[in-house]
Amino acid sequence: MDVWKVIWSATVLPRVKLFAWRACLDALPTKVGLHRRVPAISALCGVCGVAEDSALHSLAFCPLAQGIWASSEIRQCVPRGCLSVAEWFAYCFKLMDDGEMCLFLTTCWAVWGARCKMSIEGEMSPPNQTAAYAAKTCAEAREAIDVVKTAGKSVGAVTSQVKWQAPSDGWLKINVDAGQAGGGLSGLGVVCRDMEGSILSCAAVQMRANWEAPIAEARAVLEGVVMAKSLGLQKVIIESDCQRVVQALQKQEKGSSSFNLIIDDIFSVIPSSLQVVVFC
Ligand SMILES: [Zn+2]
Incomplete structure (x- = not known):
């Protein structure tokens, strides 16, 4: 499966796509990434302090993420032996329909946002609020994209000859x-x-x-x-x-x-x- 293509064609906000893309490339600013460049910086997760802060840990395994997933309608799981976000996404995409996949990606983005908020403000939003925020953002984006598609159809009647x-x-x-x-x-x-x-x-x-x-x-x-x-x-x-x-x-x-x-x-x-x- 071409994970990139699935991400780029998902009906989600552009910032969610970019986030998902960067997560797959292992380009999120995690502590494991920082540690690679500056060995003096600990690679341990700043939220739970018990595991290395990889992108997969941040988005799937960290208790902060687990709390949000438990409050979400989306059921996702990480396959045994999975080591990267790209592998996790590929596995989930196969099991999900379009709507589930959009909510899954938007929830990943919201999990990351909740982590950033926690590390900057030292404040953790209730997990159910983050899950609800992801669901609302996802629904609004899908609705907006449908509206644009419909609006585009009237223009399409004129431009389709070209x-x-x-x-x-x-x-x-x-x-x-x-x-x-x-x-x-x-x-x-x-x-x-x-x-x-x-x-x-x-x-x-x-x-x-x-x-x-x-x-x-x-x-x-x-x-x-x-x-x-x-x-x-x-x-x-x-x-x-x-x-x-x-x-x-x-x-x-x-x-x-x-x-x-x-x-x-x-x-x-x-x-x-x-x-x-x-x-x-
Ligand atoms: Zn953690």
């Missing part, structure tokens, strides 16, 4: 879209694909705002740039169907309107290592 074109070798393409979700909500959708059209990452954000179309589209481009940056991409094409936004970006338009401030934000987010081309 076939999605793959980026050339070495480039990735991020398509962005914005739509009114009704009830004073705006939805933004961002999808990153490789040259074969495989989805590497997608995100949807729902906000309580009634933006004019160019502002909503500019916000969607901003989300796209943030995604490219967080994925560590180097060459990306961002495609929007809003000519106003694309022209403003191509001309590096300046101004003090809300629209221009978002355009400024987009440029300020792009790191020097990232090459971005924007077009309609």
Whole structure:
């Protein structure tokens, strides 16, 4: 099973995906990681003090994590002999349906958040509150992503005649879209694909705002740039169907309107290592 693909296509918040991805790469700032670099720092878990603080310990075995899992609707288990988060995820993904997997990943993210809170503030949230927070965050994200998909369908009717074109070798393409979700909500959708059209990452954000179309589209481009940056991409094409936004970006338009401030934000987010081309 391709754990990465499953994570990137999950209907969860982008920050949950990034977290899950980093956990699989063993790139979380655990004490085992710190100890590797600075041997004087103890590798013992700062919460329970009885085991080494690996990513798997933090998320699955530590009493703090166990308390949250016991309060969660999700039933997960770590297979015998499992040594890494990537192995644990692969095992769980096989047993879970889409909804369970999203809640599982969001709960892992919430467990990590509860640990960080504990180590920074010295305060432990009640495990049932953390589990409930994960369930609520997961449900809201799934709902928002559905709204964006529905909003995208009306736009799709116009744009479907234009076939999605793959980026050339070495480039990735991020398509962005914005739509009114009704009830004073705006939805933004961002999808990153490789040259074969495989989805590497997608995100949807729902906000309580009634933006004019160019502002909503500019916000969607901003989300796209943030995604490219967080994925560590180097060459990306961002495609929007809003000519106003694309022209403003191509001309590096300046101004003090809300629209221009978002355009400024987009440029300020792009790191020097990232090459971005924007077009309609
Ligand atoms: Zn522990």
